[in-house]
Amino acid sequence: MQPLLLPWALLLLATALGPGPGPGPVAGAQGTCSGRCGQRDGLCSCHPTCAGLGTCCSDLRDFCLEIQPYSGSMMGGKDFLVQHLHWPRPSDPVICRFKESVQTLGHVDLSGRVHCVSPLLYETGRIPFTVSMDNGASFPRSGSWLAMHPSKVSASEKSQLVNETLWQYYGTPGAGGNLTVTWSAAALPSSAVHIELWGYEEQGKPYSGDWRANWSYLYSLATNTPNSGSFTFVPQPAAPNYQRWQVGALRIVSSQHHGGAKDVQALWSNEHALAWHLGPDFQADPVAWARSQCQAWEELEDQLPDFLAEVPDCPCTLAQARADSGRFHTDYGCDMERGSVCTYHPGAVHCVRSVQASPRYGAGQQCCYTREGTQILTHDSTSGSTPDRGHDWGAPPFRAPPRVPGLSHWLYDVLSFYHCCLWAPDCPRYLRRRPSSDCRAYRPPRLASAFGDPHFVTFDGANFTFNGRGEYVLLESALTRLSVQGRAEPRTAPQGRQERGTGLTAVAVREEDSDVVEVRLAAGAGPLQVLLNQEVLSFAEQNWMDLKGMFLSVAVGDRVSIMLASGVGVEVGIQGPFLSVAVLLPEKFSTHTRGLLGTLNGDPTDDFTLRSGRVLPPTASSRELHGFGADWAVQNASSLLTYDSPRLVNTFLKGPKHDPTFLPLFPEETAPPSQATVELCGDDSFCIFDVAATGSLSVGNATWAAHQLHQRHVQSLQPVVSCGWLAPPSNGRKDGTRYLVGSTVFFHCDNGYSLDGAEVSHCQADGTWSRPTPTCHPGRSHTVLLSIIFGGLAAVAVVGLIYVLLRRRKSHTSPWTSRP
Numbered sequence: 001m002q003p004l005l006l007p008w009a010l011l012l013l014a015t016a017l018g019p020g021p022g023p024g025p026v027a028g029a030q031g032t033c034s035g036r037c038g039q040r041d042g043l044c045s046c047h048p049t050c051a052g053l054g055t056c057c058s059d060l061r062d063f064c065l066e067i068q069p070y071s072g073s074m075m076g077g078k079d080f081l082v083q084h085l086h087w088p089r090p091s092d093p094v095i096c097r098f099k100e101s102v103q104t105l106g107h108v109d110l111s112g113r114v115h116c117v118s119p120l121l122y123e124t125g126r127i128p129f130t131v132s133m134d135n136g137a138s139f140p141r142s143g144s145w146l147a148m149h150p151s152k153v154s155a156s157e158k159s160q161l162v163n164e165t166l167w168q169y170y171g172t173p174g175a176g177g178n179l180t181v182t183w184s185a186a187a188l189p190s191s192a193v194h195i196e197l198w199g200y201e202e203q204g205k206p207y208s209g210d211w212r213a214n215w216s217y218l219y220s221l222a223t224n225t226p227n228s229g230s231f232t233f234v235p236q237p238a239a240p241n242y243q244r245w246q247v248g249a250l251r252i253v254s255s256q257h258h259g260g261a262k263d264v265q266a267l268w269s270n271e272h273a274l275a276w277h278l279g280p281d282f283q284a285d286p287v288a289w290a291r292s293q294c295q296a297w298e299e300l301e302d303q304l305p306d307f308l309a310e311v312p313d314c315p316c317t318l319a320q321a322r323a324d325s326g327r328f329h330t331d332y333g334c335d336m337e338r339g340s341v342c343t344y345h346p347g348a349v350h351c352v353r354s355v356q357a358s359p360r361y362g363a364g365q366q367c368c369y370t371r372e373g374t375q376i377l378t379h380d381s382t383s384g385s386t387p388d389r390g391h392d393w394g395a396p397p398f399r400a401p402p403r404v405p406g407l408s409h410w411l412y413d414v415l416s417f418y419h420c421c422l423w424a425p426d427c428p429r430y431l432r433r434r435p436s437s438d439c440r441a442y443r444p445p446r447l448a449s450a451f452g453d454p455h456f457v458t459f460d461g462a463n464f465t466f467n468g469r470g471e472y473v474l475l476e477s478a479l480t481r482l483s484v485q486g487r488a489e490p491r492t493a494p495q496g497r498q499e500r501g502t503g504l505t506a507v508a509v510r511e512e513d514s515d516v517v518e519v520r521l522a523a524g525a526g527p528l529q530v531l532l533n534q535e536v537l538s539f540a541e542q543n544w545m546d547l548k549g550m551f552l553s554v555a556v557g558d559r560v561s562i563m564l565a566s567g568v569g570v571e572v573g574i575q576g577p578f579l580s581v582a583v584l585l586p587e588k589f590s591t592h593t594r595g596l597l598g599t600l601n602g603d604p605t606d607d608f609t610l611r612s613g614r615v616l617p618p619t620a621s622s623r624e625l626h627g628f629g630a631d632w633a634v635q636n637a638s639s640l641l642t643y644d645s646p647r648l649v650n651t652f653l654k655g656p657k658h659d660p661t662f663l664p665l666f667p668e669e670t671a672p673p674s675q676a677t678v679e680l681c682g683d684d685s686f687c688i689f690d691v692a693a694t695g696s697l698s699v700g701n702a703t704w705a706a707h708q709l710h711q712r713h714v715q716s717l718q719p720v721v722s723c724g725w726l727a728p729p730s731n732g733r734k735d736g737t738r739y740l741v742g743s744t745v746f747f748h749c750d751n752g753y754s755l756d757g758a759e760v761s762h763c764q765a766d767g768t769w770s771r772p773t774p775t776c777h778p779g780r781s782h783t784v785l786l787s788i789i790f791g792g793l794a795a796v797a798v799v800g801l802i803y804v805l806l807r808r809r810k811s812h813t814s815p816w817t818s819r820p
Contacts (some may be wrong), residue, residue, distance in 0.1 A: 001492035009434045033057045034140040037064040048585035049644035061085070065131065067116075071541045072157065074147040074405065075249070076120035077266030082333060085141070085262045086112045087133060097131040098141055107818050121147050122213050123398030124405045126532075149405050150271065151332060152544055159183035159252050170235060170276035170494050171283040172423055178232050179276060183252055183267045183467045190254035195222040195231055197277065197631045199245025202401040202411060205379070206304055213404045217260030218242050224255045235276040241712070243279045247271060247410045255779060271410055273418050290423035294430070297416040301433050304389070309436070310389050314367035315373055316439035316720040316740060321352045321367055323716035324445055325561050326569020328352040329553065342367035342368070344417070347383045348376055355394030355551055355563045362403040364391030365437060372738075377436040379725050382427050385436040422430075435468045438739065440724050440767065443587045444717040445569065446599040449710040450474060451580035452703035453501045453693055454488060455686045457710055458598030459585065462607040464616065465667060467502045470658035471641055472596055474507070474631045475583055479592040479643070480566045482511045484583060485640050487520075487652065490662075491577045500665035501693035503578025503648040508640035511564045514549025519560045519572040519579070527558055527574050534642045565817035582713065599673035602616040630678060633658035664695045679702065696798030723763035729755075730789025732776040741765055749776035 024691035031043030036057075040047045044057035046064055072078030087094075087108045094106030096116035106116040114131070121127065124147050130139035150158075161167045162180040169175040181195065197218045204210040219242065220233060237243075248270040257264050275282070282289045308504045315321040321328055334342035336353035343347045345368045354365040368376045378384030389412040393406030402408035413434070420430035448459040457463045466489060475484040487506040490499040496773040514525040518531040530537045532547065559573040569584035585593065585600060593600045598607030608616035610631045616624055634641070634657050643653040670692035673681070680697055681687035684704050691700035700769035721741040730736040731753045736745035743763045749755045757774025764770055 010173055014437055033060050035063070035142075037142045041578050043760055048533075049642060052644035053104075053646065053649070063141045065141055067143055068147070069541055070144075070538065071146035071148055072118050073150045073153045073268060074121045074124050075150055075266075075268040076118045076263055076267060078157070079115055079265045080118065080145070081614065082114040082116065082131065082141075082143070085114045085679045087114055088112055088535070092133055093135045095139075096129055096134045097132070098127050098129045098145065100128075102263070103136075107503075109279070117263060117265050118147070120215060122400075122407075123147060124149050124394060125398075127547075146542060146545065148542060148544075150268070151406065154544065156184060157187070157267070157725050159250055159267045161269050161272065164270065164272060168273040168275050168418070169422070171278060172275065172286045175275075178234055178306065180230060180232045181252075181269065182230045183479040186253065187267055188227055188254055190227055192224045192255035192256055193222075193227045193252050194220050194257070194259060195225065196220045196251045196253065196259060197248055197274075198251055199242070199248040199274070200271065200407050200410070201245060201247075202404075202408065203337050206401070211401045211480065213399065213401050213407065218245060218248070220259050221250070223259070237279045237283065238277040240275070240279065241819070246274050246278070247407070247415055248274050248277075266660075271407060272819065273415060275418075275423070284418065287424050290419045291426055294416065294420040294424060294426050297419060298429060298433065300338065305361065307358060307361040307363040307389055308387060308437075310361055310439065311363050311365040313356050313437050313442040314353075314365065314385065314439050315442055315444070316371035316375065316722050318350060319716040320370035320373075320442075320444055320720070321369060322350070323713055324584065325571060326365065326445060326563055327355055327567045327586065329551075329561075329563065333366075334368060342383075345376065345383045345385070347381065349387075351385060353392060354581075355393075356567065357391035357393070357403065361389070362391055362408075364388040364393070364409075366436070374738045374740075375436070375439065377438065377737070378434065378723055379436065379727070382421065382431065384430070384431070384436045386413070387437060388434075405626045417479040432705075438724050439722045440721070442722075444719055445567070445584040445586050446589075446600055447582060447584055447710070447714055447717060448475070449580065449582045449706075449713075450504060450597070450707035451575050451710070452503065452686055452699075453690045454486075454503050454578065455689075455703070455707070456596055456656040458603040458604065458607040459593065459600040460598055460602055460607055462598060462604040463686075464608070464625045464628075465622065465779040466626060467500075467594065467664040467693070468629050468658055469502050470630075470656065471634040471639065471652055471663040472629060473594075473634055474581065475595045475597045477589055477592045477594070479589060480511050480564075480568075482564070482566070482568060482639070483571060483640060484509050484581075484595075485634050486579075486581065487641055491699075497693075500663060501690070502662075502664070503512055503576075504581060505579060506582070506641055507569050507570070507572050507579060507581050508642075509550075509562050509564070510640055511549060511566060513549045514564065517547070517550065517562055518640065520642075520643055521574070521579065522786060528554075528560065528572075530560055532552065534644065541563065553590070561805055576699050577707040578702075580706045580709075582710065584717075587704070596629060622668060626666070630658045630660075670803050721763070721765060721767050723767055724771050726761060726769055729774050729776045731778075732774075734773075739763060741767075745769075748773050752779075753777060 025361060033046035036046045038047060046057055046060060050056035066083045067080045068083055069080055079124050090108040094114055095103055096106045097103045098119055102119045104117045104119050108114055115546060127144050127145045127147050131141040131142055132139045144607050162182060166175055167179055189767055201212050203213050226464040249271045252267045253264055269309055309646050315324055331351035331353045334345050336350040340349040345351060346370040349371045351366055351368040357364055365387050366385045376384045380446060387407055390402035390408030392409040395403040400554045417430055421427035446459045450456045453467050455465050474486045485508045486504045488502040489505045490502050506518060508517045508518040516533050520529050522529040539554050543554045553561040563571040567586040571582045573580050589600055591601045605618050606615050608628050616628055643649045667689055673688045677688055677691045678698055681704055684707055686707050687700045687704040690703040691697055691776045723739050725739055726745050729747055732744050732749040734747050741763050745761050747759055753776035755774050756777055758771035761769045761771040
């Protein structure tokens with residue numbers, strides 16, 4: 001037995017050496033979280049739920065790290081504090097290791113607090129890291145760092161290029177003089193700084209295993225310059241060996257580091273086109289130089305695989321684009337919620353990007369719209385939306401081209417736009433290889449919702465009320481192993497009133513092997529809580545997160561959007577005392593769904609399908625539908641929901657998943673609505689029921705608002721017929737750039753040409769144009785011919801009039817006679 005005692009003795013020793021207490025330790029608990037973060041087994045727990053359950057190891061915070069700040073640019077250089085970890089020996093080396101591969105030097109400050117510095121990464125998302133306090137001998141402490149797309153980082157965390165347009169046009173006509181960069185001097189604890197230029201490139205054979213992304217230190221613009229927060233200089237052409245880099249960024253670091261030192265505290269500028277450092281050949285004739293670069297890009301594009309067939313078609317209207325939140329999201333470069341500052345798309349008020357990159361090539365789609373909701377096409381305007389060889393937001397597994405967030409997009413889509421469109425007047429060459437997608441192949445997603453007491457509207461439009469207490473499968477699909485689960489509980493009833501209604505208080509989502517995201521009503525810290533794999537997330541710094549198998553976006557306070565890799569969108573918000581949830585499914589999920597939100601197949605009569613496959617008829621009573629809901633109770637083995645308090649454990653984990661003792665209110669049991677209810681709800685039966693069930697007009701009003709939101713959402717997602725782009729005639733033009741059903745396009749010929757064909761074409765309900773594009777033939781145009789004809793007639797008329805007048809004058813004149 002003695003050999004078995006040794007491991008326990010070591011555990012006790014490790015626990016005794018822990019520097020500080022953890023939250024809610026079990027009385028007398030023994031064990032440690034060293035190397036065990038996220039685990040529940042053992043003498044005590046190191047799982048995120050342990051704090052609420054009082055089962056944490058006493059050294060939880062010393063090994064399962066909390067950091068501040070928790071996010072920064074993927075470019076690295078962010079100093080962050082490891083909270084709750086105090087180290088008595090500031091001279092001890094600290095090594096921070098990210099993703100088991102990238103190491104940076106941390107430090108212990110004079111107060112004994114441990115710091116790490118984030119490294120330069122080629123990816124976004126939650127990056128696991130570990131910390132060694134023994135010079136790399138062991139890494140028992142772990143945490144998570146959120147690496148962000150550079151454009152999503154606040155301006156205070158970056159250096160700023162003053163008049164960034166001047167930097168990117170420098171050397172072109174009218175663009176010269178001084179350049180200035182500014183930064184927050186307090187952000188770098190140093191009296192002097194180096195200002196460096198770094199360049200980005202991708203090397204190797206495209207779309208092969210040796211294609212590599214690389215940031216390189218090029219040279220310093222200034223060394224040991226005062227940390228004043230500003231630096232002004234006159235650019236000089238770079239040495240020839242540096243001019244191949246045309247995309248890059250400035251980096252400002254403490255002067256205590258040598259030039260190009262990796263993974264040190266730094267302030268990066270935005271990545272930008274390096275016009276200001278290009279050579280004399282560019283400055284001598286920027287148009288000719290840019291044209292040669294545009295031609296070289298065209299030649300490269302001709303050698304690369306065609307990605308256009310892989311990106312999704314754009315939604316037909318602005319309303320569809322904003323409603324299809326599972327597959328498209330606002331493009332931060334053209335956002336109507338932020339004033340529609342659309343620098344590269346003048347005339348647009350809003351653009352969206354496809355959320356997911358294409359599976360094989362990592363490409364992306366962009367769709368831009370006018371104020372009237374019409375998509376702008378590059379065939380009609382240089383402001384049109386363009387697809388991208390490199391998705392701006394990158395694509396898992398990131399790190400390798402063309403999947404590096406932001407930077408691959410710069411090389412293959414943005415820099416070429418500068419070459420062809422901004423520095424040279426050759427934009428048609430660019431647009432031929434980046435043509436807009438029209439919407440003929442676009443199919444809107446199908447929508448289902450749950451809200452209020454709760455009420456359900458299925459994908460096929462059936463609706464019912466199920467106010468059970470428990471945890472239920474809202475939706476599951478074997479197609480992608482998609483699961484959406486909800487927890488329903490009674491609201492807190494006024495004193496003396498028995499509550500007979502329930503509502504959603506938590507919704508959890510997972511697909512394939514993705515992370516699990518849960519949205520629930522908060523106990524007191526705020527209106528909503530979002531949990532990632534059962535750990536509460538903070539959105540104090542960021543409202544967008546790249547997660548495993550999904551993206552997550554949080555609007556201020558009351559709405560969360562979950563965008564899954566399959567294109568499924570789940571939106572969870574607050575309506576009154578409960579959550580509302582909307583699920584959007586792409587067309588491929590047809591016939592592949594089960595659960596309370598119904599069977600997606602266009603037939604509402606089979607939406608009440610039990611687990612056994614038996615179908616309740618649409619005329620089923622409310623009590624039968626209650627049985628249908630109860631049949632879809634979650635099973636413990638497949639539950640995605642979190643149980644991090646004794647109440648949740650006892651009620652839902654140890655108790656029944658559907659509470660058969662809870663007596664709900666059924667619609668047929670309600671009294672006739674009062675006048676106030678009728679005035680509020682009109683004929684909305686959901687609203688009327690919730691007023692009756694809760695005795696609260698405010699609850700009824702929230703239900704009415706949620707139902708109205710669902711109906712507007714459904715209306716926005718109605719299919720729209722498109723006839724596709726219609727070309728203007730050669731040697732002519734057209735009026736009209738809307739190509740949806742009911743639209744009309746008018747054709748005209750240039751002077752000196754005549755129209756052969758119809759002058760007007762209409763987009764018909766079957767998706768075809770009533771007339772093809774006509775042709776314009778050389779020769780006299782109708783206008784010229786009519787002018788000649790009417791001019792000739794006018795000349796004949798004038799001659800005739802003169803003749804008549806002369807005849808009349810002759811008839812009224814006496815003959816002359818001679819006199820003697």
